[in-house]
Amino acid sequence: MALDSFNAFLSRTNGIGTLDLVKKGNLYDITDSEANSFYDEIVVPKLNQLKGLIYYSDIIRSIISGRYEAMAGNFRSAEENNRFIIERGCLSEFVEGTNKKYDEALKDMDWHNMVDRGYIISSFAEAMRRIRTLDPRVKELDSKSIFLAGKAVCKEHLEFPFYSITIKAFGGLKKVRCRCGNEADYLTLAMPKVSALIELASFITNANPNSLYSVYSNLSRVVHPYGFTDFPKGKSYALWLRDLNLILSSILNLHGVSKVNP
Ligand SMILES: [Zn+2]
Structure with a gap:
């Protein structure tokens, strides 16, 4: 009752x-x-x-x-x-x-360092915009495509190699530049804020x-x-x-x- x-x-x-x-x-x-x-x-x-x-x-x-x-x-x-x-x-x-490296970023306490260095996904829209700018063909998030929502860096400015993938690994990506102006060689994962996380998880x-x-x-x-x-x-x-x-x-x-x- x-x-x-x-x-x-x-x-x-x-x-x-x-x-x-x-x-x-x-x-x-x-x-x-x-x-x-x-x-x-x-x-x-x-x-x-x-x-x-x-x-x-x-x-x-x-x-x-x-x-x-x-x-x-x-x-x-x-x-x-x-x-x-x-x-x-x-x-x-x-x-x-997406990628188990996010779990490692928590366990190894790299997450906050990456956030402090600007590796951030502020919103779902931002993540999708970055992904589709680099590769409009991407329809789904997975262990590889999530890197496209990350930050593009050149060899010299590669700060987190463990959390990065070479741009060559993709093939057919639009050219993208590092913050220094050189052509980027790597994409490094970006850490989503909670509001972005809710929408990313729901999208997945x-x-x-x-x-x-x-x-x-x-x-x-x-x-x-x-x-x-x-x-x-x-x-x-x-x-x-x-x-x-x-x-x-x-x-x-x-x-x-x-x-x-x-
Ligand atoms: Zn650079």
Whole structure:
């Protein structure tokens, strides 16, 4: 019965942003016993379907941490964990669909150095523009074509050889110059910002990025500027759980699970 009324809350609030819900204040107030049973009913089955994701363990840890914070009424920390789950879910699909070197850039902690040196994909549109400028024939992202969204450098300015491919490896590319003006010899991978990552992952898996994108921007505003560090506990948990449910459903959709197993 209780789950029915929570499900009604989920339906009633479907498509409404987290911030609008907080502002209206008409939130479900979950009891301690409901909190545990709803978690088992709503979260656990979805998690079981996500076990193959590269960053599954990061997702699990963020859920455990988010749950603890939500129960304590620290809504900001709870939602920060949810936001990280969006990032890790999309990154899983992106790495799987493009190049494992992105995973090495994380593990070897090269990612931030590359960002600091300007190897960045700021938006999906930017990535596609770079790719299609170099090779208008490219229709899909894969381990090779993702380099086309990277940065062109000459031999002298090659900074990250491990993350680079020779331009010759492509054949038939338009000529491109390094920042020094010389003809470029290599393409080095660029690291996507999270907003770009959401769209890139959705493009790879042929999913609609809108819901993840809008949850992500709502949660970013919970973290900054609003904070909400002292939120009523039952409501904090209910809203965190609602957002988590939406995020996990979207990641499942991205992962293609819902298409196989509705
Ligand atoms: Zn150069």
